[in-house]
Amino acid sequence: MHSSSLNKKVAIVTGASSGLGKAVCEQLADHGVHVFALARTIHETQLPSEVTKVPLNIRDLQSIDDAFHSIDQATSQIDILVNCAGRGLVKQLETTTRQEIMDLFGVNLKGNIYIAQEVYKRMIPRRQGHIINVSSTSGLKARADEPIYCATKWGLRGFTESLRLAAAAHQIRVSGVYPGGMQTNFWKGGEPRDTSKFMNPQQVAAEIIHLLHTPTTLAPSEYVIERGV
């Protein structure tokens, strides 16, 4: 028996195979939410049995259509989107390839926009819903060694804030979340970086759950989550 106000809601979570997205899926499931968990490697991911796994390559339009086709077969109720799919790139512009630029924009900006668009279209007739896009403190601050990553995350912020204004007319809430560094696979394979003082993604996921609990009369707009002491 769940006492959470999120009980029996339906959520879509992207980036659900790892780090923040996986933690959000687990915590939503704990609150009695029916979660559709989306990522390329979702079938290799351990998640609570009640979570529905949907394979998704957010860079592939056919894959996006296939994912929503399977979600539409299962439900017409989508209450929540948490867009966590993203990848990093710590690299100077002069050594960055065009392919890396396309990949980063394809996942962090265009991919998240395509998913938000599909969810938004389905929320409009129901006149309710909460869309959360995960940007980064790199969506608020400039960083000399992450010009392309910052560009994608600043872009996502512009999209999120604009959609927030438009969505209010449909009783849909849109929030941007801006975490600082988290200890996840995000940092694997790139430039070595000391992540020992970074946040635990479980704690950041708990803040996203907290955000989903805010009264529907409020739509927190730029939720920055940084490490405390």
Ligand SMILES: NC(=O)c1ccc[n+]([C@@H]2O[C@H](COP(=O)([O-])OP(=O)(O)OC[C@H]3O[C@@H](n4cnc5c(N)ncnc54)[C@H](OP(=O)(O)O)[C@@H]3O)[C@@H](O)[C@H]2O)c1
């Ligand atoms: N970690 C940090 O320090 C940090 C700080 C601020 C903001 N963020 C942001 O937080 C979000 C979550 O990051 P994280 O730290 O949890 O990273 P993570 O552990 O590396 O997880 C990234 C997720 O994105 C998914 N993804 C990547 N490419 C994809 C694609 N083409 N199609 C579908 N899914 C794709 C991955 O799934 P598959 O590989 O299975 O597809 C994975 O589930 C990202 O937006 C990131 O930019 C991270």
